[in-house]
Amino acid sequence: MNIQAFRNGHAKMNLQVFKNGYALVSKTYNLPPSQEGGKATFSLGEPPKHACHGTVWLTASNETTVLGMRAESSTTTEAVLCTSVPSLLRANKGSMVSVKLQGGWVDGKVIDVSGGLEELGLGLLSLACMEDGTSSGKVMAIPLQDIMRVNGTDGQFKLSTDEKKVQKAVIVDYEGAGGAASLVHLRGGFCWAPSYHWQLHDTDKATLSGNATIMNESEEGGVFDKLQCVVGAPNMKFGRVGDPFLVSGSIEQFLHELSIEGSGQGAAPGYGYGGGGGFGARGAAGGAFTAAYQTPVQQVQVIDPAGFGAAGGEDAEDPGEDSSAAADDVHFLDFENVRLEPKARVSLPIFSLDTAYSNVFRASLGNSLSYVHPGDHDDSAFEVWRALRVTNRSQKPWTTAPVMIMRDGSFIAQGMVPYTPVGSEALVNVTRALNVRCKFEVEEVQGMEAEVLMGKEFGVKFKTTTIKINNGKPQDIELIIDYPAFGLLVESSIEPRKNVEANSRSEELNRKRNLQYMLTVPAGAVQHTIAFKTKLYYVIPSNTAFGARVVGFGQPQ
Numbered sequence: 001m002n003i004q005a006f007r008n009g010h011a012k013m014n015l016q017v018f019k020n021g022y023a024l025v026s027k028t029y030n031l032p033p034s035q036e037g038g039k040a041t042f043s044l045g046e047p048p049k050h051a052c053h054g055t056v057w058l059t060a061s062n063e064t065t066v067l068g069m070r071a072e073s074s075t076t077t078e079a080v081l082c083t084s085v086p087s088l089l090r091a092n093k094g095s096m097v098s099v100k101l102q103g104g105w106v107d108g109k110v111i112d113v114s115g116g117l118e119e120l121g122l123g124l125l126s127l128a129c130m131e132d133g134t135s136s137g138k139v140m141a142i143p144l145q146d147i148m149r150v151n152g153t154d155g156q157f158k159l160s161t162d163e164k165k166v167q168k169a170v171i172v173d174y175e176g177a178g179g180a181a182s183l184v185h186l187r188g189g190f191c192w193a194p195s196y197h198w199q200l201h202d203t204d205k206a207t208l209s210g211n212a213t214i215m216n217e218s219e220e221g222g223v224f225d226k227l228q229c230v231v232g233a234p235n236m237k238f239g240r241v242g243d244p245f246l247v248s249g250s251i252e253q254f255l256h257e258l259s260i261e262g263s264g265q266g267a268a269p270g271y272g273y274g275g276g277g278g279f280g281a282r283g284a285a286g287g288a289f290t291a292a293y294q295t296p297v298q299q300v301q302v303i304d305p306a307g308f309g310a311a312g313g314e315d316a317e318d319p320g321e322d323s324s325a326a327a328d329d330v331h332f333l334d335f336e337n338v339r340l341e342p343k344a345r346v347s348l349p350i351f352s353l354d355t356a357y358s359n360v361f362r363a364s365l366g367n368s369l370s371y372v373h374p375g376d377h378d379d380s381a382f383e384v385w386r387a388l389r390v391t392n393r394s395q396k397p398w399t400t401a402p403v404m405i406m407r408d409g410s411f412i413a414q415g416m417v418p419y420t421p422v423g424s425e426a427l428v429n430v431t432r433a434l435n436v437r438c439k440f441e442v443e444e445v446q447g448m449e450a451e452v453l454m455g456k457e458f459g460v461k462f463k464t465t466t467i468k469i470n471n472g473k474p475q476d477i478e479l480i481i482d483y484p485a486f487g488l489l490v491e492s493s494i495e496p497r498k499n500v501e502a503n504s505r506s507e508e509l510n511r512k513r514n515l516q517y518m519l520t521v522p523a524g525a526v527q528h529t530i531a532f533k534t535k536l537y538y539v540i541p542s543n544t545a546f547g548a549r550v551v552g553f554g555q556p557q
Helices: 085-091 251-262
Strands: 012-017 022-031 040-043 057-060 064-081 096-101 104-114 124-131 134-143 149-152 160-176 179-188 190-200 205-216 222-231 331-340 345-364 383-391 401-407 410-417 425-432 436-446 451-453 456-471 477-486 488-492 498-501 512-521 528-539
Touching: 012 190, 012 331, 022 040, 057 064, 057 160, 064 179, 085 104, 085 149, 085 160, 096 124, 104 134, 160 179, 190 345, 190 383, 205 222, 205 331, 205 383, 331 345, 345 425, 345 436, 383 436, 401 425, 410 425, 436 477, 456 477, 456 512, 477 528, 512 528
Parallel strands: 012 222, 190 401, 345 477
Antiparallel strands: 012 022, 022 179, 040 160, 057 179, 064 160, 096 104, 096 149, 104 124, 124 134, 190 205, 205 345, 222 331, 345 383, 383 425, 401 410, 436 456, 451 456, 456 528, 477 512, 488 528, 498 512
8 A cells, every 4th residue: 555645744724822831732734635435544644652542633625524544653774874983883783993002903793883882982892803804813902082093994994874663643544635734642741931022202102013923842843824712621531541552551541541531630740641731739629718607507408689690600711790791702813834843932913902091999908808807807908909991902812911111111000901801901100109198997887677588587787998098199090999798798888899799609708899989089188088888798697597698797897
């Protein structure tokens, strides 16, 4: 059977790079048509060295039927030029040579070159000595490091040696019209990282730029016709298990690694089949946090008196807790004709645009947030930052990444741009505000009557939170206040900009909600206040036999 070799390796190469250390490599070949009614065989060249289990696939046109794919090995002999005295002597084993030593020339027949470090000149040459063209019966052991020169004497002196090389290839059997066929595989060794640069101008305008740095620590590379950086966190269940079609591990190794992956423990990188070789270790599952106040309680499904549903899980690219934001689960940044060599890195521009920005102030509890009884923090200070507010007017969402902020070549700050859908606002902290202060006070009032939910009786508390603001600046400021509250919001002196439940469970009372207020604070204002009231439930101490999940007490309200 004649196997048609691939021409120039492949016709086209594409790459999709993920942030977690993996990439999808695609190589497209041009299959010639098979003879009418017959089968054709085509070599796709050397197979991928690493591939994740279940990701090695060949796709062809609708006019072509793939009958099978196999990995084969063949052995060839190749002449390799001698580049050292030991390799030259090995190539001429059994031949006559003249060896120059410190004391002169010695003629003889090469018997052997021995010693584990002969390439460093630390081995021995065994030479059958010759005198007047005949054997003298003597054998000399000459240290390789003492040899200054080697000449041939019988016209058969070899300057190269034959070496056997094993070549592997992926062979595809098919029938039909041929045409484009793509071999894809998912593998480790690639990663990409975004970053931003904001150049502020004298006015309220700024030039925003984004870059993507692609890292290649694999042995694959070249010019990729299309390169995509993937924004999102796709599930890669078997990323650490090697594909059995390509690797040479035993069945026992493969099944063992597969069982570890299936159990959720995860195979260690490099074990057995080697898998895709993704970077990093798996993190432990996040533990739940509960805080007890008065009497510990159990879990039970209870009716949410406000009728709110539980929030969904967090995404890797979180657009924030405002569910109205139009966020994509996965999207792509496209580049063309990118040269990315093995063991190399490249930085590519994502976008650059001129846009307006504004200064706002942000107040949040930040690192001062302490999950203890609010009575211990009746007068607690917020962290207040001056921030830049920019609307994403590019064509793609902004993925979470660091940003360097400059003005006229001077460093202003480094912050983080959160995931920002197209048309949404990004807020980036610049510096602490020295003359804008915010504090909160909490007053707790016992409810007069208990309430019954699902046949169980709960006590009721009301908490009034007052936020006091001092603006020491000579101009009005726009202030955004973020505050984590628990329970139902029943009163507020001004309408909150956001009132979003934060990943609570459906069976929880006193669900956590993130409140955000946006207001204008007059210049020089002292004790400018806003206030809101929340309603919370608690288990009456004498009634602990039944189960109910009540959280939120002991949190700043």
